[in-house]
Amino acid sequence: MNDGWIRYLPGFVRKRLEGRHVLLEAIGNTGWLFADRLLRMGVGLIVGVWIARYLGPSQYGILNYAASFVTLFSAIALLGLEAIIVRDLVRYPEREREILGTTFFLRFVAGIVSYFIAVAAIFVIRPDDRLTHLMVGIIGWVLIFGSFDTIDLWFQSQVRSKYVVYAKNAGFLIAAGLRVAFIVVKAPIIAFAVANAAEIGLGAVGLLMVYRRSGQRISRWKNSFPLARRLFTESWPLLLSGIVFMVYLRIDQVLLGQLANDREVGIYAAAVRVAELWFFIPTAIVSSVFPNIVRTKENDENEFYARLQKLYNLLAFIGYAIAIPGSLLAGLIIKLLFGAPYAAATPMLVLLLWSDIFAILAVARNAYLLAMNWSWVLWLMVLAGAVSNVLLNYMLIPHYGGVGAAVASLVSYWIAAHGACYFYKPLRRTANMLTRALIYPRFW
Structure with a gap:
């Protein structure tokens, strides 16, 4: 691990940290997570406020209603596997490809199922609201794209969050640029639903890229039905x-x-x-x-x-x-x-x-x-x-x-x-x- 950043700290702090590699690893990982959230907080707030002012309370409410409605179904797409997968990747590194492949398969199928449940549910709850139907149908794609966060779990098990920060923030910044462009050209509310889905899709592409640059390949993953049963249990x-x-x-x-x-x-x-x-x-x-x-x-x-x-x-x-x-x-x-x-x-x-x-x-x-x-x-x-x-x-x-x-x-x-x-x-x-x-x- 590279602990070179500690040389920029005050001397009395540096002395207490030198040689404590586990603590330094935790601090470094936390730093990357903080950097990720600070960027999202700053840019997200500025762009989000701009969108709120542009759309006004009513249309901004429709956008957030649709996003919140889709979020209700995100737990189905995630299957509650995060902590279990990170734990197993740490415990059984020799089974890494099997664990990742099975997790991706389960999440991809669950994402498709949760998407159709969400779309069906909004038709029942708001039968005559065509705009909200379309908004949920577009934003709902995040449920399927989320299966690529399986790569994120691998990086978590390696305590290498900075690569996930690179990947997801690239998608976030591109999507933020899209949102600003939509405001400038006075685009309709549907465009902002597209931007929500695009952000997660671009983040998935970024994860694939950094995973490949780390010497890994998703083509090596393999699915195991016995493991799938155990994970679901x-x-x-x-x-x-x-x-x-x-x-x-x-x-x-x-x-x-x-x-x-x-x-x-x-x-x-x-x-x-x-x-x-x-x-x-x-x-x-x-x-x-x-x-x-x-x-x-x-x-x-x-x-x-x-x-x-x-x-x-x-x-x-x-x-x-x-x-x-x-x-x-x-x-x-x-x-x-x-x-x-x-x-x-x-x-x-x-x-x-x-x-x-x-x-x-x-x-x-x-x-x-x-x-x-x-x-x-x-x-x-x-x-x-x-x-x-x-x-x-x-x-x-x-x-x-x-x-x-x-x-x-x-x-x-x-x-x-x-x-x-x-x-x-x-x-x-x-x-x-x-x-x-x-x-x-x-x-x-």
């Missing part, structure tokens, strides 16, 4: 968790479109875009440091929980550091970014920023559950959040619109991440640890 609890998770992550915008109107979806989507800007931070931190935390469990369980508490403390600190100033500046942020037509998004943004604290903590809590092989417990936690989210949305949206949807998100995120842990005895220790983090968050 192991992954079905995670598949169910993924389906439920996507429901409680995106059902708010879908129900807003059904129970309110597309304009309310557009205003709410503006608040969501700002609130989700920072979510890459906990994801990048947990994905890079949690494997090392898990390793300590084999030798010292007390140290394992001590490090886990520090992770919870850090994530809670980050959540508050975003929510408090964000709440104070919410009105100004919405006005500067989206303009007067989106002013009603201000209270929605405040509520969503506070719900982010629980969503951030859930990233680490979920990783802990998977490390303990409690995937079915994770499913129950997410199910509790999803059920409460749907029920609260049905109760609140007809009376309060997008603000009601934001309240539903805040309460359901707390239930899924924290509150539900108290109802399962083995998780009460985790619940208490999360409570300590919320009461006394720390950066160190």
Whole structure:
């Protein structure tokens, strides 16, 4: 591994890092993930705001409704295989081609199935809305293109995220350029649906290119039906968790479109875009440091929980550091970014920023559950959040619109991440640890 970048750090930091290759590898991997998200955050925000201003709340709502609707079916296309495949690639490198080939086959078939389910469902839910039918039909192609993310799993197993960053950001930047061009030529809303699908398709091409440059070939992959059966047997609890998770992550915008109107979806989507800007931070931190935390469990369980508490403390600190100033500046942020037509998004943004604290903590809590092989417990936690989210949305949206949807998100995120842990005895220790983090968050 190339650790040359540490020479640019201050001397006292450099001395503590020199020779600690596992830590340096985690920091380097996290750095690439951060660079990826920072680029997407910056460019995505600028272009996204431009699109929102160009389309206006109603058409922007249609675009986000269609994208959220497709996202509901993405868990079916993914099959819950991510963590399992990365684990198996690390454990059984000699079976790499078989694992990758089987995973791609399963995901490709699942992508096609989920695409047709999504298209059929939108015809049932909105039988007379031809525009939304077309939007879902176009954006839905991301479900099939996503099968090429199998290559991403291989790079994750090698802790070489920078190559995935190269590939996916190339597609992202080209698609961002397309979106800007569509705004300049005053293209119709359908063009932006095409750009959504094109971004994932271009990312797939980029993954194929960097995989080939790494000396690998997908032509060497092979499919194994016995392995497919084993993977599906192991992954079905995670598949169910993924389906439920996507429901409680995106059902708010879908129900807003059904129970309110597309304009309310557009205003709410503006608040969501700002609130989700920072979510890459906990994801990048947990994905890079949690494997090392898990390793300590084999030798010292007390140290394992001590490090886990520090992770919870850090994530809670980050959540508050975003929510408090964000709440104070919410009105100004919405006005500067989206303009007067989106002013009603201000209270929605405040509520969503506070719900982010629980969503951030859930990233680490979920990783802990998977490390303990409690995937079915994770499913129950997410199910509790999803059920409460749907029920609260049905109760609140007809009376309060997008603000009601934001309240539903805040309460359901707390239930899924924290509150539900108290109802399962083995998780009460985790619940208490999360409570300590919320009461006394720390950066160190």
